[in-house]
Amino acid sequence: MIGQALLWxxxxxxxxxGVAMLVLRHPMHVALSLIGTMLSLAGIYAALxxxxxxxxxxxxxxxxxxxxxxxxxMLLDVRDTxxxxxYSGLLIPGVAGLALFIGALVYVLRREGPVGDIAxxxxxxxxxRFSVDFLHEYWxxxxxxxxxxxxxVVAAIAxxxxxxxxxx
Amino acid sequence: xxxxxxxxxxxxxxxxxxxxxFGLILTWVERKQAAIMADRxxxxxxxxxxxxxxxxxxxxxxxxxxADGLKMLLKEDxxxxxxxxxxxxxAPWIVFTPxxxxxxxxxxxxxxxxxxxxxxxxDIASWFGDRTYAMRIAPLDAGLLVxxxxxxxxxxxxxxxxxxxxxxxxMLGAIRSASQMxxxxxxxxxxxxxxxxxxxxxxxxxxxxxQSGTLLGFLxxxxxxxxxxxxxxxxxxxxxxxxRIPFDLPxxxxxxxxxxxxxxxxxxxxxxxxxxxxxxxxxxxxxxxLFLGGYNLPWMSDAGFTLPGGHxxxxxxGAAVVMQMVVFLVKVMLICSFLILVRWSLPRxxxxxxxxxxxxxxxxxxxxxxxxxxxAVWAIQGAGA
Numbered sequence: 001m002i003g004q005a006l007l008w009x010x011x012x013x014x015x016x017x018g019v020a021m022l023v024l025r026h027p028m029h030v031a032l033s034l035i036g037t038m039l040s041l042a043g044i045y046a047a048l049x050x051x052x053x054x055x056x057x058x059x060x061x062x063x064x065x066x067x068x069x070x071x072x073x074m075l076l077d078v079r080d081t082x083x084x085x086x087y088s089g090l091l092i093p094g095v096a097g098l099a100l101f102i103g104a105l106v107y108v109l110r111r112e113g114p115v116g117d118i119a120x121x122x123x124x125x126x127x128x129r130f131s132v133d134f135l136h137e138y139w140x141x142x143x144x145x146x147x148x149x150x151x152x153v154v155a156a157i158a159x160x161x162x163x164x165x166x167x168x
Numbered sequence: 169x170x171x172x173x174x175x176x177x178x179x180x181x182x183x184x185x186x187x188x189x190f191g192l193i194l195t196w197v198e199r200k201q202a203a204i205m206a207d208r209x210x211x212x213x214x215x216x217x218x219x220x221x222x223x224x225x226x227x228x229x230x231x232x233x234x235a236d237g238l239k240m241l242l243k244e245d246x247x248x249x250x251x252x253x254x255x256x257x258x259a260p261w262i263v264f265t266p267x268x269x270x271x272x273x274x275x276x277x278x279x280x281x282x283x284x285x286x287x288x289x290x291d292i293a294s295w296f297g298d299r300t301y302a303m304r305i306a307p308l309d310a311g312l313l314v315x316x317x318x319x320x321x322x323x324x325x326x327x328x329x330x331x332x333x334x335x336x337x338x339m340l341g342a343i344r345s346a347s348q349m350x351x352x353x354x355x356x357x358x359x360x361x362x363x364x365x366x367x368x369x370x371x372x373x374x375x376x377x378x379q380s381g382t383l384l385g386f387l388x389x390x391x392x393x394x395x396x397x398x399x400x401x402x403x404x405x406x407x408x409x410x411x412r413i414p415f416d417l418p419x420x421x422x423x424x425x426x427x428x429x430x431x432x433x434x435x436x437x438x439x440x441x442x443x444x445x446x447x448x449x450x451x452x453x454x455x456x457x458l459f460l461g462g463y464n465l466p467w468m469s470d471a472g473f474t475l476p477g478g479h480x481x482x483x484x485x486g487a488a489v490v491m492q493m494v495v496f497l498v499k500v501m502l503i504c505s506f507l508i509l510v511r512w513s514l515p516r517x518x519x520x521x522x523x524x525x526x527x528x529x530x531x532x533x534x535x536x537x538x539x540x541x542x543x544a545v546w547a548i549q550g551a552g553a
Contacts, residue, residue: 026252028252028255028331029252029254032254032255032328035324051308051309051310051314052310052313055308055310055314055317056313056317058317058318058320058321059313059316059317059320062317062320062321062324063316063317063319063320063321063353064320066324067320067323067324067327067346067350070324070327070328071327071346071350073331074327074330074331074339074342074343074346075343126309127309127310127313127369127370127371
């Protein structure tokens with residue numbers, strides 16, 4: 001009962017954070033809503049009994065990624081006029097799209113019925129099992145992702161350099 | 169089900185009461201200890217007068233904490249012309265909440281068997297049945313990771329506070345706070361990694377229980393003897409995370425007024441201060457758990473003492489529970505006192521010195537410690553296999 005209520009609460013939080021992230025204009029507000037979404041996702045994982053994933057969600061996304069984003073945004077010039085309007089111009093299409101998406105989701109879920117039992121805590125997903133699974137099954141995927149991230153970093157630097165040369 | 173609720177409710181009330189009391193008492197301890205160290209009389213002005221008499225209860229100035237709290241609650245909540253109202257309002261809470269949450273996974277006592285505790289009254293004993301509880305709020309096996317996860321959120325609050333205040337002093341404080349905390353978090357993580365390697369678990373109760381054995385036949389198997397360098401690194405990094413002298417760059421009063429919370433007043437400012445003092449207690453609790461055998465005395469486990477000669481002294485369950493809770497509190501208080509001793513002994517670093525200390529001195533040391541630990545653990549396990 002409590003688990004179910006928490007699940008709904010965090011799901012609503014994640015959704016609200018996601019919507020706010022898309023419609024707000026100010027970078028810091030966007031970052032804050034993203035943090036809200038990340039924390040809500042962690043809450044969902046915890047409510048489903050996978051505490052390990054929840055902890056890593058908070059540790060990596062909020063504690064590392066978002067801290068750096070907020071740090072960067074903090075140093076932005078506050079006189080920049082590009083985000084003086086409170087909401088994005090895509091506010092109405094965005095909300096309409098969300099309503100459509102929720103409608104589709106509800107329709108599909110009603111037709112298909114409940115996907116499975118989400119009774120939490122029946123088989124505890126412990127740290128050991130997480131580590132073993134991670135190192136046996138997903139190690140290659142993880143390493144490949146890190147190569148992908150490296151490529152993204154190189155690409156970002158390349159774009160910056162190209163722009164500088166163009167200004168030049 | 170109901171039984172779990174009762175026991176965990178009791179744990180939560182105890183833990184919150186404990187942390188609030190520590191927060192309040194430490195403000196007094198800090199002043200009184202400073203006074204003793206500087207050979208002054210110190211906090212001795214606040215008193216309670218018993219009504220209709222002239223009897224004043226001074227009690228070594230113990231009521232100064234109370235007076236402070238009242239002052240902060242009753243002061244005007246000055247609304248600064250902040251840059252961002254929402255961020256300004258939530259920043260103190262982002263600093264304060266994770267500090268409290270961290271304590272949820274720290275064990276403050278051994279295993280509790282209510283049926284054995286209430287064996288005098290059969291009704292209560294049978295109601296509890298054969299349930300046992302480890303004395304901590306959240307029985308998570310990822311305990312140490314939870315500590316690191318919540319510990320990393322606090323920095324967001326100080327950045328938001330400094331940024332939203334629209335004040336250059338606040339901004340400088342926020343930048344300093346962020347760079348310092350990110351640097352020292354790395355050191356802390358690497359230090360803790362060595363400990364995880366030795367214990368082979370991140371469950372804090374497991375870690376405490378493994379420390380109740382003996383080393384070399386007579387030393388208690390405490391983390392501080394297994395990882396002496398790690399202990400020093402951990403306490404240094406933790407002190408830096410807590411942003412207190414000698415690492416109080418973010419709020420250096422002679423340079424930045426009050427750093428990132430310059431624009432805060434009344435209870436909002438009180439929250440920052442309170443979070444800082446509670447964090448001292450949290451750090452002490454963590455250090456106790458990881459390096460000082462947690463809630464156990466040397467050679468002690470839930471059942472009794474196993475003295476170095478192999479002699480076993482059993483103790484009753486009630487005595488063990490009370491003893492473990494008291495031992496935990498005493499250890500935490502001693503570490504708090506040590507942290508305050510450091511705070512009043514050392515001068516403040518310069519900003520570049522703080523960062524150089526983290527990256528050029530503590531980080532290589534932590535890595536070296538980790539390498540030595542890895543090799544030692546590998547050698548010992550290889551010899552065993």
